Ligand SMILES: *[C@@H]1O[C@H](CO)[C@@H](O)[C@H](O)[C@H]1NC(C)=O
Ligand SMILES: *[C@@H]1O[C@H](CO)[C@@H](O)[C@H](O)[C@H]1NC(C)=O
């Protein structure tokens with residue numbers, strides 16, 4: 001897709017927002033792709049639970065692929081002892097040099113904080129993690145986790161507050177997810193090898209089954225039909241007050257930033273880290 005076409009789609013999006021794709025339904029718009037026996041969709045298709053038990057975890061995929069969009073999901077994380085479990089909500093393309101945008105929720109022992117883990121892969125390369133503690137109890141109710149992806153930036157939103165931006169610096173030769181359409185995925189899996197305190201705390205199967213609740217899937221995204229976009233997506237960018245909100249959250253709740261992890265990359269941080277972040 002050429003830059004000119006991206007620009008036209010973005011301009012069209014400002015004026016002709018296609019509401020057909022706003023509200024999605026799990027029964028009609030997603031399909032289980034792993035551990036189907038642990039996927040439960042409510043009769044009206046509006047709510048979903050994903051369960052990890054001693055047999056398997058599970059995953060659902062959107063049927064459509066998207067090229068840019070705002071993909072919204074409300075999630076109630078596993079309550080109680082969730083140590084070693086990973087609940088996720090992410091977008092990904094296929095193949096070896098894939099693109100991916102992640103929200104992963106790393107469980108913890110009862111009373112200990114979850115970690116909201118974010119990452120982005122461009123052309124198969126990840127290693128761009130940022131992690132946050134939630135400023136609320138993510139297990140007592142549903143919260144809005146939205147991935148906003150457009151040609152100029154990716155924004156991770158939690159309950160309407162942006163927590164991270166990854167900007168497009170392709171003009172500086174830095175890979176950005178801009179050429180591969182992605183599906184949205186939701187899953188729960190056994191991550192005890194790394195999830196909780198770096199893999200020190202294992203799953204206690206006496207606490208199983210581990211159940212995460214999903215609702216209000218919203219696909220304000222451009223549907224990709226294998227050759228082009230056949231709808232539009234919101235192209236909005238952050239307002240100044242949202243940037244201020246984000247800075248406040250990052251000051252208080254960010255617990256890991258790959259851009260500050262100098263020991264990890266032989267003393268050098270990746271090139272995007274020396275550019276404006278948002
Ligand atoms: C799901 O698809 C069925 C069959 O096409 C349709 O009758 C129904 O209205 C759809 N439900 C929703 C919530 O979109
Ligand atoms: C798996 O969980 C089921 C249900 O709680 C239990 O009956 C079974 O013994 C467990 N199996 C193993 C191998 O732990």
Ligand SMILES: *[C@@H]1O[C@H](CO)[C@@H](O)[C@H](O)[C@H]1NC(C)=O
Pocket residue numbers: 072144145146157159160161
């Ligand atoms: C969820 O968050 C997104 C991003 O801020 C926002 O556009 C959307 O309106 C929110 N949804 C609800 C139901 O508030």
Ligand SMILES: *[C@@H]1O[C@H](CO)[C@@H](O)[C@H](O)[C@H]1NC(C)=O
Pocket residue numbers: 106107108109112113114115195196197198
């Ligand atoms: C779990 O709780 C411990 C102790 O409070 C904390 O150090 C850790 O960061 C928490 N989160 C994870 C995912 O390990």
Ligand SMILES: *[C@@H]1O[C@H](CO)[C@@H](O)[C@H](O)[C@H]1NC(C)=O
Pocket residue numbers: 042046047074142214215216
């Ligand atoms: C569906 O999810 C919404 C939002 O989390 C929640 O308010 C509602 O009670 C759920 N409905 C069912 C049937 O679980």
Ligand SMILES: *[C@@H]1O[C@H](CO)[C@@H](O)[C@H](O)[C@H]1NC(C)=O
Pocket residue numbers: 225226227228230
């Ligand atoms: C995609 O949509 C365009 C425009 O509607 C159409 O011309 C093209 O044939 C479609 N391609 C596929 C693979 O469906």
